[in-house]
Amino acid sequence: xxxxxSTWGAPRIRAELHLLGHDLAESTVARYMPERRKPPSQxxxxxxxxxxxxxxxxxxxxxxxxxxxxxxxxxxxxxxxRRVVHCxxxxxxxxxxxxxxxxxxxxxxxxxxxxxxxxxxxxGDEVRQCLRDLGIQEVLTAPRSPWQNxxxxxxxxxxxxxxxxxxxxLGERHLFRLLRSYLDYYHRARCHQSLDGNAPESRDVEGPxxxxxxxxxxYRRAA
Numbered sequence: 001x002x003x004x005x006s007t008w009g010a011p012r013i014r015a016e017l018h019l020l021g022h023d024l025a026e027s028t029v030a031r032y033m034p035e036r037r038k039p040p041s042q043x044x045x046x047x048x049x050x051x052x053x054x055x056x057x058x059x060x061x062x063x064x065x066x067x068x069x070x071x072x073x074x075x076x077x078x079x080x081x082r083r084v085v086h087c088x089x090x091x092x093x094x095x096x097x098x099x100x101x102x103x104x105x106x107x108x109x110x111x112x113x114x115x116x117x118x119x120x121x122x123x124g125d126e127v128r129q130c131l132r133d134l135g136i137q138e139v140l141t142a143p144r145s146p147w148q149n150x151x152x153x154x155x156x157x158x159x160x161x162x163x164x165x166x167x168x169x170l171g172e173r174h175l176f177r178l179l180r181s182y183l184d185y186y187h188r189a190r191c192h193q194s195l196d197g198n199a200p201e202s203r204d205v206e207g208p209x210x211x212x213x214x215x216x217x218x219y220r221r222a223a
Contacts, residue, residue, distance in 0.1 A: 002034055009033075048079070048150070054113035055079040056136075057152035058102075060093055060120055061159070065169045073159075073179065074098065076105040077152045078112065081200045082192055084155065084183050089176045095124035102130050111136050116149050158186075166215060178212075185211040 001013045008016075010030035017024055048055065056078045063071045072093045076086040086105035090097055106112070111134040117123055118141050131138050141148035163182045169175045187200045189211060210216075 006036070051114060052079040055116065056085070056112040056114070057116040057149050058098075059118070059149065059152045059156055060098075060122060061156045063089075063164055063169055063175055065171060065175075067171075071169065071172055071175055073175065074101055075152065075155060075159075076101070077155050079151050082151065082155070082194065083187060083200045087179050087183060089172050089179065091172065093122040095122060095126040098122055099126050099130035102127070102134065106134055106136075113137060114139050116141065116152075118146070118149060119143055162216065163212065181212050182216075185216050189216070 001016060002008060005012075010026050010033055013033075014024060014026045014029045017029070056076060058074070058076050061073050061075075063073055065071060069091070072090050074086075074088050074090070074093065075084050077083070078085050086101060088101055113136070115131060115136045116139045128138065146153045159179070159182065163178060167178060169178070189199055191197050191199065
């Protein structure tokens with residue numbers, strides 16, 4: 001019985017035996033119970049997978065320009081379909097600016113239940129208050145642990161490999177236009193292994209259509 005029912009303890013097994021006509025003490029049953037390992041605690045990856053439908057992540061990344069200044073990009077990623085629901089660019093990422101981006105990302109009661117973020121100094125008390133006002137529970141990653149926020153970290157890595165490492169950014173407006181153009185390709189055409197080889201906005205197989213100024217293509221089926 002113990003082997004066939006891993007969740008049963010000695011009291012439950014003793015009761016079943018009693019109903020089968022075997023009157024044993026609970027201590028006797030406990031003595032012959034096999035040793036069981038405690039079930040492992042839920043891993044961080046399990047939490048991310050179980051709550052993908054109500055999780056979002058944010059991140060700030062740096063982009064050097066042709067004039068050797070530094071711009072800051074900001075992205076908000078919803079985990080379920082790997083959609084970037086908001087992006088913007090600034091020279092000075094303050095807490096007030098980040099709060100405004102969050103309000104624009106989740107209008108009209110569209111906010112997720114949880115939002116994962118790191119401990120960047122731009123996320124101050126004003127950002128925490130904004131999340132509370134939106135009804136979002138923030139989940140802080142441990143210091144220097146980007147693996148705890150893997151989806152948005154991979155998203156930023158994808159932006160660097162497929163766009164930012166291939167162009168020279170001239171300024172704030174130029175970077176914003178590049179990001180918007182790339183994200184249009186990313187959502188409508190780019191294949192994702194985690195989405196069974198489809199795009200965040202599901203599409204059928206079709207034949208080539210240049211996107212992002214010819215850096216990438218969308219393929220369409222020939223008539």
